[in-house]
Amino acid sequence: MPSKYLVDYVTPSSDQGLRGDCYLFATAGILESSYVQYGVAKGWxxxxxxxxxxxxxxxxxxxxxxxxxxx
Incomplete structure (x- = not known):
């Protein structure tokens, strides 16, 4: 089985715990993945x-x- 199905360069998961800041984890995850995707596309x-x-x-x-x- 593949480890991921739809999206390349997804950063490793992190545990939010019981904090109510899911919007920060989601936003940071999008920014992190976008950074890596852009860096790969540019060859960096x-x-x-x-x-x-x-x-x-x-x-x-x-x-x-x-x-x-x-x-």
């Missing part, structure tokens, strides 16, 4: 190297942007 990465973003830093940056534009 070989497809076996992955990027791991900080979900905490992403959440803080998102909250800061929301504070700037509350509506």
């Amino acid at each position: 990465l070989n497809g076996s190297t992955f990027l791991r973003l900080s979900r905490q830093a992403l959440g803080i940056a998102l909250m800061d942007e929301c504070k700037k534009h509350p509506t």
